[in-house]
Amino acid sequence: MTLSRPTPQAAGALRDKFREVRAASLALAAPLSAEDQCIQSMPDASPTKWHLAHTTWFFETVLLEPHATGYRPFDVRFHYLFNSYYEALGPRHPRPQRGLLTRPSVDEVHAYRRHVDEAVVALLEQGGIDWAVVEPIVTLGLNHEQQHQELLLTDILHALSCNPMLPAYKPASGPALRLASVPPAMRWIAQEGGVVEVGHASEGFSFDNETPRHRALVQPHAIADRLVNCGDYAQFIADGGYQRPELWLSDGWAAVQANGWRHPAYWLASDDPRLGFGGASGAAQNASGWHVFGLHGVRPVEADAPVSQLSFYEAAAYAEWAGARLPTEFEWEAAYDAPGISQMAGHVWQWTRSSYDPYPGFRPMPGIAAEYNGKFMVGQLVLRGGSVATPAGHTRPSYRNFFPPAARWQFSGLRLAKDL
Ligand SMILES: [Fe+2]
Numbered sequence: 001m002t003l004s005r006p007t008p009q010a011a012g013a014l015r016d017k018f019r020e021v022r023a024a025s026l027a028l029a030a031p032l033s034a035e036d037q038c039i040q041s042m043p044d045a046s047p048t049k050w051h052l053a054h055t056t057w058f059f060e061t062v063l064l065e066p067h068a069t070g071y072r073p074f075d076v077r078f079h080y081l082f083n084s085y086y087e088a089l090g091p092r093h094p095r096p097q098r099g100l101l102t103r104p105s106v107d108e109v110h111a112y113r114r115h116v117d118e119a120v121v122a123l124l125e126q127g128g129i130d131w132a133v134v135e136p137i138v139t140l141g142l143n144h145e146q147q148h149q150e151l152l153l154t155d156i157l158h159a160l161s162c163n164p165m166l167p168a169y170k171p172a173s174g175p176a177l178r179l180a181s182v183p184p185a186m187r188w189i190a191q192e193g194g195v196v197e198v199g200h201a202s203e204g205f206s207f208d209n210e211t212p213r214h215r216a217l218v219q220p221h222a223i224a225d226r227l228v229n230c231g232d233y234a235q236f237i238a239d240g241g242y243q244r245p246e247l248w249l250s251d252g253w254a255a256v257q258a259n260g261w262r263h264p265a266y267w268l269a270s271d272d273p274r275l276g277f278g279g280a281s282g283a284a285q286n287a288s289g290w291h292v293f294g295l296h297g298v299r300p301v302e303a304d305a306p307v308s309q310l311s312f313y314e315a316a317a318y319a320e321w322a323g324a325r326l327p328t329e330f331e332w333e334a335a336y337d338a339p340g341i342s343q344m345a346g347h348v349w350q351w352t353r354s355s356y357d358p359y360p361g362f363r364p365m366p367g368i369a370a371e372y373n374g375k376f377m378v379g380q381l382v383l384r385g386g387s388v389a390t391p392a393g394h395t396r397p398s399y400r401n402f403f404p405p406a407a408r409w410q411f412s413g414l415r416l417a418k419d420l
Contacts, residue, residue, distance in 0.1 A: 004132040011131075014138055015124040021142045022117055024391065025052060026110075028152050031170040034106045040099025041162050045155035045409065050082070050098045052152075053109045055145040056116045057082035061089060062368055063137045064116065067130075068123045074115040075104075086371050139205050140369060146391040153295065153389040158409045161266055161293055164274055168297030184304065186232075188222035189338050190420060196334040199359055200398040208365045209358075209373040210398040216330040223327055223335045224416040227343045227350070228318060231303030233310075234290060236318050237263055247320045252313025255406050265309035265408045266293040267301065274298075295389075306413045308348045312381045312405035315351040315414040327417035329354035329382045329400065336397040346390065348413035349383035349401055356380040356402040380404050387411035 006014075029037060029048050037048035046054070057078055064071040073079075081101065083092035093101070104112070120138070123129060153169070160167050199213035200206035242262050245253045255261065268275055270289035275298070290301040310318075319325050327335070329352040336344055358377050364370040380402040386395035389411050403410060 003128070003130040005127070006129070006131040006135065010135075011124050014135060015121055017142060018120060018124065018138060019117075021145050021391075022113065025055060025145060025149055025152070026113070028149055032156060036156065036159070037106050038099065038102060039159045040096075041155070041159040042409075043096035044407070045158050046095075046098050046151065047101070048152055048156055049106055049109050050101070051148045051155070052106075053078065053104070053112060054082045054084055055141075055148050056109075056113050058144055059120055059138075059141050060116050061086075063134070063141060064119050064123070067134060067137070068119055071119055074112045078104075078112065086368060088368055088371065140365070140372075143205060143207070143394070144372075146394045149391050150387070150389045150394075154410050157266075157293075157295055166274055166293050166298050169295040172296035172299075184226075186416070187225040187340065188418070189225050189335065189340055190222045191218070191220065191331065191335055191338065193218040193220040196330060198330050198333045198398070200396065206396065206398060207373055207400075208363070208369075209356075209377075209400050210396070212359060212361045213398075214360050218328070218331055218334055220420040221327075221331055222418050222420055223331060223338070223341070224324075225340050225342055226415070227306040227347060228322075228414050228416060229304050230290070230292075230301045230307045232322075233264065233307040233318060234301070234303070236321050239321065241317060241321055244321075247317045249313060249316055251405065252311075252317060255311065255313050261311075261314070263290070264292075264307060264314070267291070267309075268293065268298065306343065306347045308387075308411045308413050309408055310351070310412055310414065311408040312351045312403075314408070315412075316353075318414065319416055322416055324416040324418040326351055326353040326414060328352055329384055331417055332384045332415075333397055343415075344397075345386050345395060347385070347388060348411045349387050350385045350415050351412060352382045352384055354382045356382050356400070376402065383410075383412060 029052060032048055037052075040047050040050075060073060061079065061083075065073065079089070080091060081093050083089050084095075085092075123134065124138070156169060160169060194217070195215050196218050197213060198216050200210040201213045241247060242256060248256065263269070268291040270291075272291070275291060291298050292301045315326060327350075332350065332352055335341055356377055358374065362374065364374040365372060381404075383401040383403060384399070386399065387410070403412070
């Protein structure tokens with residue numbers, strides 16, 4: 001059998017990218033203490049230390065053990081501890097109990113990372129690898145690690161939000177955030193609809209759930225030129241949005257009742273006792289009285305900042321209140337480059353009204369990676385666009401994120417659409 005060989009430039013470029021992405025994970029964990037890195041605040045969220053180990057396990061299990069001759073696992077027990085959901089790779093430690101793993105220590109997880117990093121770099125620098133096999137696995141592993149980099153941030157933010165002191169992940173650098181201002185008027189951008197092409201088309205990496213590119217029928221509609229901002233959302237709250245069942249989907253209203261939702265996940269009302277507990281020291285009172293807890297600690301809510309940490313249910317209720325609806329993922333993708341549209345990427349993930357379903361002709365990735373996306377295609381909604389916590393360059397217009405409708409610990413917000 002003839003092996004496909006990389007050029008030295010291609011192998012070197014992938015090695016450098018590997019080092020860059022792996023270092024970025026450690027940089028994200030650097031502001032956190034060992035205690036911070038061990039905590040798990042809910043079953044959906046994982047400890048920082050677990051993210052650092054699991055992304056390493058992925059390279060060890062999917063790349064090194066099958067494809068690096070003579071590779072010696074760092075600790076075979078880690079196969080059980082740091083498998084996430086891959087049934088084909090055997091049993092695993094229960095997800096809700098990840099926060100109970102005080103051992104291995106953070107230092108041992110760092111040693112595990114170094115062990116695997118050295119083996120991956122050695123593999124990429126040796127001449128005898130089958131590039132057609134190795135390159136897609138390394139690229140998938142790096143994109144996987146970038147997904148966990150965002151989860152590392154959203155999970156630690158949730159954990160820190162459970163501490164009455166509301167400690168900052170790290171202090172804000174640069175100028176202070178602007179105080180509330182009058183939100184600019186939203187404009188509607190009319191889209192005539194018709195048959196549009198959606199899905200990943202160009203060269204370069206995509207996840208399997210973005211393919212195949214295909215045609216979709218989009219009805220005439222209008223899409224908002226910007227995201228819904230905190231000023232908009234404060235009006236929804238002030239108008240009794242969380243007390244009016246007619247605005248909510250049935251499951252959403254049940255979630256409001258069961259969880260006592262009255263505002264986005266990390267908003268604090270002016271009478272919240274935590275505001276006097278050190279969390280908002282020095283923060284000026286803003287016009288609406290709302291504060292919000294974020295990665296830089298407690299700050300006054302900015303009226304013109306995109307509203308974030310919303311569930312799908314809240315996004316849908318807001319849209320109903322506004323006399324509009326959420327866009328479908330196809331409307332969103334078709335409008336990506338529309339003249340006048342803004343905030344399509346890198347602010348908050350945007351809930352769509354589209355169920356997370358396979359595209360026509362969908363086929364999962366081969367091998368172990370078949371479990372990566374396809375088996376989660378039920379009971380979830382698609383989000384588009386990426387957030388402030390998404391690593392630079394990680395997303396594309398065709399990128400599909402997905403969460404259950406009640407999830408609200410991500411940087412998730414919305415953009416409006418309406419029928420014409
Ligand atoms: Fe994972």
